[in-house]
Amino acid sequence: MRTAEQLQEHVRCLAHTYNPYPVLLVRGEGVRVWDTEGIEYIDCVAGIAVCNLGHCHPKTVAALEDQARKLFHCSNLYLIGPQIDLAQRLCERSFGDRVFFCNSGAEANEAAIKLARKFAHERHGPDRHEILTMTGSFHGRTMGALSATGQERFHKGFEPLLPGFNYVPFDDVDAVADAIGPQTCAVMVEPIQGEGGVRVPSSTYLRDLKTLCHDKGVLLIYDEIQVGMGRTGTLFAYEHDQAPPDIMTLAKSLANGVPIGATIATEQVADAFTPGSHASTFGGNPLATRVGCAVVDTIVEDGVLDHCRRMGHYFMEGLRTLKDQYSFIKDVRGKGLLIGVELGIPGKEIVEECMKRGLLVNCTMDTVLRFVPPLIIAPEHIDRALEILNEVCALQ
Numbered sequence: 001m002r003t004a005e006q007l008q009e010h011v012r013c014l015a016h017t018y019n020p021y022p023v024l025l026v027r028g029e030g031v032r033v034w035d036t037e038g039i040e041y042i043d044c045v046a047g048i049a050v051c052n053l054g055h056c057h058p059k060t061v062a063a064l065e066d067q068a069r070k071l072f073h074c075s076n077l078y079l080i081g082p083q084i085d086l087a088q089r090l091c092e093r094s095f096g097d098r099v100f101f102c103n104s105g106a107e108a109n110e111a112a113i114k115l116a117r118k119f120a121h122e123r124h125g126p127d128r129h130e131i132l133t134m135t136g137s138f139h140g141r142t143m144g145a146l147s148a149t150g151q152e153r154f155h156k157g158f159e160p161l162l163p164g165f166n167y168v169p170f171d172d173v174d175a176v177a178d179a180i181g182p183q184t185c186a187v188m189v190e191p192i193q194g195e196g197g198v199r200v201p202s203s204t205y206l207r208d209l210k211t212l213c214h215d216k217g218v219l220l221i222y223d224e225i226q227v228g229m230g231r232t233g234t235l236f237a238y239e240h241d242q243a244p245p246d247i248m249t250l251a252k253s254l255a256n257g258v259p260i261g262a263t264i265a266t267e268q269v270a271d272a273f274t275p276g277s278h279a280s281t282f283g284g285n286p287l288a289t290r291v292g293c294a295v296v297d298t299i300v301e302d303g304v305l306d307h308c309r310r311m312g313h314y315f316m317e318g319l320r321t322l323k324d325q326y327s328f329i330k331d332v333r334g335k336g337l338l339i340g341v342e343l344g345i346p347g348k349e350i351v352e353e354c355m356k357r358g359l360l361v362n363c364t365m366d367t368v369l370r371f372v373p374p375l376i377i378a379p380e381h382i383d384r385a386l387e388i389l390n391e392v393c394a395l396q
């Protein structure tokens, strides 16, 4: 088997958009992954909130294998069975009536932006095209999604951005009310900011936003790409606040690692898309959507949401005990198994030391450790993760 060093020699053939650690992961099972050296890791990254059911979950493997023997791909010129099955499942379990499928989070947001603009264009004309998004938000790297992203560091060098986006402070409904004008067609928000540092807004935020958008005749879009599919302990994060949107985007964990994206909307809004308005060659591909069906069924039928809530409490309790021990741990926050640990020091060294000891964790915004393990994580994995983190914190 190739070693990480052997592979490292050829890494220059890749675009320099990533700076990977010299670790070559070759196998995964549940919450654990192994590298070429046979070293085992507890995976609290899970592909950044992608493998919600854990690595190689038997039901997703079975669905993928079975579908691979039948039909890999089929154009949207024809009906695609698993695509319709997944759309039906998502509509039955959410506010939505129609689903557009694509291949990534950024694409799902592009579809949401286009849909909001088309809906407003038809009702009010082209002037009503502006979308308000939040500072600290992250919506993806394509030009539309990048322009929606309220963080300058991602914009640098790619200007001019797409016109028609304005940023307002997160968790501040008054700021949104002040910013809504005659040109505003939608407000787009993550129910919890993930890349922005696991920022959880006040419990009334989404409901107040919903009321405001309704009163002003403006669409409400939720980006649930990171927080959806059970991550926060409910299938969709908006369920905690009982504040459904007009449009919602999903991706990441929707097919547990098979690339997929989805834009879900109410019938009234979705009908602004007509044949030819938008499309994607691979969108709703049989392989991805068949696995997506297995993911939804497993989350719903196997008690994953209840388990996620319990493990989330258990993990956060353990992290709060560490916070009491180490003064550089400033805050522990999150919902379900989307957990942020805010540090008073840069998190890079902690991430690297954890990795050396067999724990994968990621750091966002330089100082926030982000724990997004598979939702099937067991108490013994959490205990071991906390033990490693404790050892590493003691070095600081």
Ligand SMILES: Cc1ncc(COP(=O)(O)O)c(C=O)c1O
Pocket (backbone or CB within 6 Å): 048, 104, 105, 106, 107, 109, 138, 139, 140, 141, 190, 194, 195, 223, 224, 225, 226, 251, 252
């Ligand atoms: C909230 C949110 N939106 C959009 C994206 C972009 O998704 P993708 O990388 O699949 O394009 C991400 C990715 O981290 C995300 O967390």
